[in-house]
Amino acid sequence: xxxxxxxxxxxxxxxxxxxxxxxxxxxxxxxxxxxxxxxxxxxxxxxxxxxxxxxxxxxxxxxxxxxxxxxxxxxxxxxxxxxxxxxxxxxxxxxxxxxxxxxxxxxxxxxxxxxxxxxxxxxxxxxxxxxxxxxxxxxxxxxxxxxxxxxxxxxxxxxxxxxxxxxxxxxxxxxxxxxxxxxxxxxxxxxxxxxxxxxxxxxxxxxxxxxxxxxxxxxxxxxxxxxxxxxxxxxxxxxxxxxxxxxxxxxxxx
Amino acid sequence: xxxxxxxxxxxxxxxxxxxxxxxxxxxxxxxxxxxxxxxxxxxxxxxxxxxxxxxxxxxxxxxxxxxxxxxxxxxxxxxxxxxxxxxxxxxxxxxxxxxxxxxxxxxxxxxxxxxxxxxxxxxxxxxxxxxxxxxxxxxxxxxxxxxxxxxxxxxxxxxxxxxxxxxxxxxxxxxxxxxxxxxxxxxxxxxxxxxxxxxxxxxxxxxxxxxxxxxxxxxxxxxxxxxxxxxxxxxxxxxxxxxxxxxxxxxxxxxxxxxxxxxxxxxxxxxxxxxxxxxxxxxxxxxxxxxxxxxxxxxxxxxxxxxxxxxxxxxxxxxxxxxxxxxxxxxxxxxxxxxxxxx
Numbered sequence: 048x049x050x051x052x053x054x055x056x057x058x059x060x061x062x063x064x065x066x067x068x069x070x071x072x073x074x075x076x077x078x079x080x081x082x083x084x085x086x087x088x089x090x091x092x093x094x095x096x097x098x099x100x101x102x103x104x105x106x107x108x109x110x111x112x113x114x115x116x117x118x119x120x121x122x123x124x125x126x127x128x129x130x131x132x133x134x135x136x137x138x139x140x141x142x143x144x145x146x147x148x149x150x151x152x153x154x155x156x157x158x159x160x161x162x163x164x165x166x167x168x169x170x171x172x173x174x175x176x177x178x179x180x181x182x183x184x185x186x187x188x189x190x191x192x193x194x195x196x197x198x199x200x201x202x203x204x205x206x207x208x209x210x211x212x213x214x215x216x217x218x219x220x221x222x223x224x225x226x227x228x229x230x231x232x233x234x235x236x237x238x239x240x241x242x243x244x245x246x247x248x249x250x251x252x253x254x255x256x257x258x259x260x261x262x263x264x265x266x267x268x269x270x271x272x273x274x275x276x277x278x279x280x281x282x283x284x285x286x287x288x289x290x291x292x293x294x295x296x297x298x299x300x301x
Numbered sequence: 302x303x304x305x306x307x308x309x310x311x312x313x314x315x316x317x318x319x320x321x322x323x324x325x326x327x328x329x330x331x332x333x334x335x336x337x338x339x340x341x342x343x344x345x346x347x348x349x350x351x352x353x354x355x356x357x358x359x360x361x362x363x364x365x366x367x368x369x370x371x372x373x374x375x376x377x378x379x380x381x382x383x384x385x386x387x388x389x390x391x392x393x394x395x396x397x398x399x400x401x402x403x404x405x406x407x408x409x410x411x412x413x414x415x416x417x418x419x420x421x422x423x424x425x426x427x428x429x430x431x432x433x434x435x436x437x438x439x440x441x442x443x444x445x446x447x448x449x450x451x452x453x454x455x456x457x458x459x460x461x462x463x464x465x466x467x468x469x470x471x472x473x474x475x476x477x478x479x480x481x482x483x484x485x486x487x488x489x490x491x492x493x494x495x496x497x498x499x500x501x502x503x504x505x506x507x508x509x510x511x512x513x514x515x516x517x518x519x520x521x522x523x524x525x526x527x528x529x530x531x532x533x534x535x536x537x538x539x540x541x542x543x544x545x546x547x548x549x550x551x552x553x554x555x556x557x558x559x560x561x562x563x564x565x566x567x568x569x570x571x572x573x574x575x576x577x578x579x580x581x582x583x584x585x586x587x588x589x590x591x592x593x594x595x596x597x598x599x600x601x602x603x604x605x606x607x608x609x610x611x612x613x614x615x616x617x618x619x620x621x622x623x624x625x626x627x628x629x630x631x632x633x634x635x636x637x638x639x640x641x642x643x644x
Contacts, residue, residue: 102488104644127490134488138480140315142322147314154311155491178322198489 054113055080055202055233056101061110063096070096071107072257078235080201083228085248086237087286089296092254094237095135098206101235102132115202128157131200131232133191135207141180145171145190148179149197156198165193169223185216192223203227205236209243221246241286253290260293308491312499317506319473330469330507334461334515339522341453341580353417355393356382362395362403365428371420382406393417395425446526446611454519455606456579461511462541463573463599467566469507470500470549475562484644497550497637504546505539512538516610528613536616537609540626541602547633548598554640573599601625 056078063071071093078084086094099105101112103119103126112119117126139148149162166172169189174182179190188208195203205224209217217240224247227234238244244251245265252262261268265286272292290296306314320326352373357363359376366374377385382394386406392413394406403425407414477483486496512534519525527534552569556562576583576590577599586594594600605622608614616623 104484104488124490127488130488132485132488134481134485136481137485138482139485140319140477140482142319143315147318150306151308151311151315152489154306154308155486155489157490194485 053080053116054078055082055115056084056235057111057113058097058101059111061097061100061112062108063093063100063105064108069257071100074110074254074257074259076252076259078233080233081231082249083224083234083236083247085244085251086235086254087239087241087244087251087290088237088254089239093257094254095206097254098204098235098237102130102204103127128198129201131195131198131203133195133203133205133208135210135237137191139179139187139190139194141178143179144176145179145182146175148190149193152194152197159198160196162197165197168196168226169193170219183216185212185219188212188216188220189223192220196227200232202233202235205234207237207239209238209240217243244286251286253286253293255290255294261289309495309499309502312491312495313502313506316473316499316503320469320503320507326469330461330465331510331514334457334511335518338450338454338457338515338518341450353393353413353420354391355395355417355421356385356391358382358394358396362397362425365425366395366421368428369420369424372417372424393421395421446528448523450519450523451525451611452582452607453580454515454523454525455610456603457515458512458538458606459541459577459599459602460574460579461515462508462538462602463545464570465507465511466504466542466545466549467552467570469504470546471553471556471562471566472559474500474550474553475556475559478642479557479559481644487643493641493643497641500550501543501546504542504549508538508542525610527610529609529615533609533616533619534606537602537605537619537623540623540630541598541605544598544602544626544629544633547630547637550637551633551640554637555642557642573597576600578603596625598626598629 054077056076058074058076061071061074061076062069074093074097076084076097086097088094096105100107101114103114103123114126115129119126140151143151145166146162149165153159153162153165160168163172163175166175169192171186171189171193174186179187182190192205192208195205208224209220212220221243224234224236228247234247236243236247248265250262250264251268252259253268254260261271263271268289269285272289320330352371354373354375355366356375356377357366358379363374363376366372375385375391377394379396382391382396383406385391386394386408392407392411396404396406398404405418405421407418409415474483477486483496487493516525516527516534520527548569552565553562556565576586576594577597578584578594579599583591583594583600601622605619608619609616
């Protein structure tokens with residue numbers, strides 16, 4: 048990392064327990080402004096719970112969350128104006144068109160993009176009059192990203208933005224996230240795809256059972272373990288290899 | 302974009318668009334009540350009073366009975382007559398007998414049977430030369446306001462407001478929650494009051510249509526009276542619309558599945574369908590049930606509409622029903638706000 052930058056997100060000693068399981072068990076995170084930070088881990092590792100606490104959608108049992116220098120307990124309304132959020136599994140209104148959806152979301156924010164600009168950014172301009180229910184999975188996901196973007200957020204939370212998409216649609220989403228990065232936004236994304244984290248993230252934290260088991264740049268994490276034994280897929284270790292090395296399991300194992 | 306609209310307007314437009322792009326919703330909200338009132342209007346039309354079918358076992362008796370316009374007389378054998386009586390084809394069988402001059406055979410728990418017995422006896426006695434010591438004269442009343450269709454139209458208006466509110470708010474709210482759309486909206490700066498208010502506003506937009514369509518149909522097709530005037534109908538309808546919108550919001554506050562909200566709506570709605578006097582007077586239920594029936598918002602709506610439209614009772618005299626609706630509104634709104642599950 049170059050010169051130290053302002054903190055966009057700081058999380059200390061975060062804990063969240065549901066009735067039968069400890070979802071988040073003492074997590075510390077620091078995301079700098081302008082950085083793309085990845086939370087990596089298998090299903091059930093605590094990624095979504097961690098992100099939703101940061102988004103102010105879930106209340107932690109204990110711990111400290113500071114978002115853009117503010118706290119959810121005191122500045123919730125102001126914070127919402129500055130965040131862009133895409134949720135895992137959230138669907139939009141099927142009977143609205145693309146432009147109607149964006150116009151609706153735009154109306155919630157004081158400042159932001161024009162719906163037309165947002166459509167251009169996610170390359171949905173030619174679909175503006177189409178009903179959301181008729182869009183493909185990739186187009187719906189791009190629309191969800193446009194909704195997250197419409198308030199011109201400083202910090203974006205993207206929870207598994209490419210899960211369930213075909214490879215081509217996934218690549219289109221990656222290009223969008225790279226555009227967001229270039230425009231100077233801070234991004235926190237969760238994923239269980241290695242290639243995604245390696246391509247998009249400046250730094251990653253690997254979560255397992257509610258703990259962070261490794262943290263750093265993708266390259267430094269890959270360099271920190273011995274080269275993979277067999278079967279050798281490439282000369283350098285991947286994040287997948289890091290996870291297997293640390294836990295003895297594969298990332299996509301349940 | 303200079304023409305940015307208020308979020309409440311945008312959220313209400315969502316409701317309008319979802320409704321107008323759902324042909325089934327339009328059918329149930331607007332067309333169905335008209336079809337229902339046409340059907341029921343035909344079934345319960347008030348034509349000339351229908352003659353009661355009776356049987357007679359001898360030509361002499363049949364001749365005497367045919368002198369009465371209220372009876373449709375058929376000459377039949379004793380066996381055929383008893384069979385017709387058992388199967389309900391006739392309400393009364395008049396037989397000649399050795400003991401008495403005439404025997405009336407009928408089921409005394411059947412009102413038609415009892416009526417036929419009186420009419421038949423009257424015809425036979427007069428035919429035999431009885432003179433009435435007191436002369437009576439019939440004056441028949443078939444005026445607008447006292448027919449079944451007059452009773453029915455206010456009931457259908459209340460029924461429409463109730464079921465459109467409960468289904469029309471319950472389904473979209475629960476569906477948005479199930480799809481995690483509500484959660485996504487709460488992740489934006491959207492104000493939660495705006496979300497809830499958009500559903501109430503939407504109900505107020507649809508309300509005039511729900512009220513004007515069945516009442517307009519009743520007035521134009523059947524001459525149903527509006528003796529209390531349009532303004533008081535509007536006041537009753539709006540108070541009822543608020544009460545049921547609030548009830549709909551509170552029912553939709555928690556459920557996560559369509560099955561759960563459908564069950565809840567039915568549990569709340571079906572007793573009112575039966576008890577609140579939509580199709581027949583709620584007075585038919587026993588006295589111990591009456592206090593409960595009177596608390597129901599549908600009873601308040603329908604009773605107020607009927608008193609106002611059919612008898613011209615003014616809003617001032619309807620204060621118990623209007624207060625009832627206002628209490629339902631406040632209590633259910635508070636409940637909905639307290640209980641609403643956003644995630």
